[in-house]
Amino acid sequence: MGCKGPVTYNACSVVRWNDGTSYPIQSGHGCIGCSEEGFWDNGPLYQHRSQFPGFGIESTADTIGTAVGLTTIAGVAAHAVVTNIRKHKVIAEVHAEEQKES
Amino acid sequence: MARIVVDPVTRIEGHLRVEAVVENGVITDAFSAGTMVRGLEKILVGRDPRDAWAITERVCGVCTTVHALASVRSVEDALGISVPPTAELIRNIMLTTQYVQDHVVHFYHLHALDWVDIVNALKADPKKAAELASSFSKWDKNTAAYFSAVQDKIKAFAASGLGIFANGYWGHPAYTLPPEVNLIGVAHYLDALEWQKEVVKIHAVFGGKNPHPNYLVGGVPCSIDVDEVAAINSERLNLVARLISQADEFVNQVYIPDLLAVASFYKDWSKYGGGLKNHLSYGEFPTKGYGQIDGFKYARGAVLGRDLSTVHAVNPRDAQEIKEYIAHSWYTYDGGNETGIHPWAGERKIAYSGPKPPFETLGGTRSIRS
Numbered sequence: 001m002g003c004k005g006p007v008t009y010n011a012c013s014v015v016r017w018n019d020g021t022s023y024p025i026q027s028g029h030g031c032i033g034c035s036e037e038g039f040w041d042n043g044p045l046y047q048h049r050s051q052f053p054g055f056g057i058e059s060t061a062d063t064i065g066t067a068v069g070l071t072t073i074a075g076v077a078a079h080a081v082v083t084n085i086r087k088h089k090v091i092a093e094v095h096a097e098e099q100k101e102s
Numbered sequence: 103m104a105r106i107v108v109d110p111v112t113r114i115e116g117h118l119r120v121e122a123v124v125e126n127g128v129i130t131d132a133f134s135a136g137t138m139v140r141g142l143e144k145i146l147v148g149r150d151p152r153d154a155w156a157i158t159e160r161v162c163g164v165c166t167t168v169h170a171l172a173s174v175r176s177v178e179d180a181l182g183i184s185v186p187p188t189a190e191l192i193r194n195i196m197l198t199t200q201y202v203q204d205h206v207v208h209f210y211h212l213h214a215l216d217w218v219d220i221v222n223a224l225k226a227d228p229k230k231a232a233e234l235a236s237s238f239s240k241w242d243k244n245t246a247a248y249f250s251a252v253q254d255k256i257k258a259f260a261a262s263g264l265g266i267f268a269n270g271y272w273g274h275p276a277y278t279l280p281p282e283v284n285l286i287g288v289a290h291y292l293d294a295l296e297w298q299k300e301v302v303k304i305h306a307v308f309g310g311k312n313p314h315p316n317y318l319v320g321g322v323p324c325s326i327d328v329d330e331v332a333a334i335n336s337e338r339l340n341l342v343a344r345l346i347s348q349a350d351e352f353v354n355q356v357y358i359p360d361l362l363a364v365a366s367f368y369k370d371w372s373k374y375g376g377g378l379k380n381h382l383s384y385g386e387f388p389t390k391g392y393g394q395i396d397g398f399k400y401a402r403g404a405v406l407g408r409d410l411s412t413v414h415a416v417n418p419r420d421a422q423e424i425k426e427y428i429a430h431s432w433y434t435y436d437g438g439n440e441t442g443i444h445p446w447a448g449e450r451k452i453a454y455s456g457p458k459p460p461f462e463t464l465g466g467t468r469s470i471r472s
Binding site: 012017018019021022023024025026027028029030032034040044045046047 | 145149150152153156157299302303305306307308309310311312314315316318322323324325332333334341
């Protein structure tokens with residue numbers, strides 16, 4: 001349904017909103033990726049989009065899912081994996097910058 | 103003659119600039135301007151209509167939710183979609199939540215400190231404040247011990263320099279409330295701050311979060327099943343019911359009594375303002391679908407020239423009845439800026455001549471305090 005959760009870098013599902021009451025996916029709506037830079041231009045909200053500008057690695061998620069003939073759930077898992085890879089990369093970059101500054 | 107500029111005006115949402123001309127200590131002329139252009143109509147052009155609510159909603163984080171609702175209704179109207187009755191009820195609950203929360207926030211956090219003197223509350227007798235509050239409300243915090251504790255809090259706050267309230271006009275003779283009413287006002291200002299963050303959890307239940315809960319063209323995104331862990335289940339609905347009861351109590355035992363108590367000391371202010379003396383309501387809270395205005399809980403209609411004896415029928419689709427004028431806005435019309443046209447004509451040419459960034463001084467002095 002175009003949920004941007006797998007490619008959105010945030011802690012909504014862990015911290016949750018309004019004193020831990022809920023978060024968009026729990027309430028039933030897909031994630032629109034509102035914490036991503038320029039999210040309003042990252043394609044239609046209800047259309048699946050595996051790639052955000054600047055993170056080429058995600059483009060492989062759909063390709064993998066389709067080529068191997070995996071189910072949707074496996075596709076989501078593949079997303080989660082590449083998202084984690086991307087997060088590692090971002091975290092590494094932030095650490096590198098912090099070290100540079102200090 | 104002095105020209106005073108206040109920009110931005112605080113305790114509002116958005117950006118407002120006020121200029122006043124002062125002669126011999128009296129304001130002889132005044133101007134106000136909204137200095138920002140959002141351009142949301144422009145931003146929406148060329149996008150998927152199902153996405154419009156998410157962008158429109160972000161026009162404001164205080165009156166959040168209402169713009170999203172207006173947006174999905176517009177799209178549904180254009181495409182001939184009617185929403186299921188349950189979705190209509192959930193939307194009404196979300197809208198009512200906003201409606202109630204916004205009134206309280208507006209009164210206490212955007213408005214009350216124009217009437218309530220924080221520093222003067224230190225002179226109040228907490229016992230008398232409790233007696234006074236008990237005379238017009240049944241709130242269980244109307245006790246001397248409670249008001250005394252709030253007073254201690256204000257005392258410590260004043261000793262530390264009043265924080266963000268340091269620039270207030272405390273002690274100004276235009277503040278006419280007795281110390282006890284000031285203490286009640288400050289106490290409930292703080293209570294309202296706590297309460298308002300609770301009540302918006304209703305938005306989190308049905309829309310995932312507040313500000314900017316999620317909406318959906320065609321209905322609502324949440325599914326209801328009282329026994330299902332992943333749906334809006336009985337635990338979630340009980341939370342909503344509890345928050346509604348709390349809101350009922352807070353509004354009827356705190357907000358409305360305070361509003362009337364404060365207003366009774368400022369009756370002479372009713373002679374100021376008045377605007378255009380017209381009032382237009384599109385109507386609200388549908389019970390038979392948004393196309394059936396006879397099912398609206400709040401009726402549609404217009405009052406003209408402050409004549410309350412007649413409520414005129416309104417047809418929003420009639421190009422002669424609804425006209426938008428832009429002579430005092432950051433737009434221009436091809437047919438001339440004095441003409442009025444129906445919003446459906448879709449003419450949205452921005453003509454901005456206001457302050458340009460960087461907004462360091464906006465052409466005026468930053469503070470009117472001398």
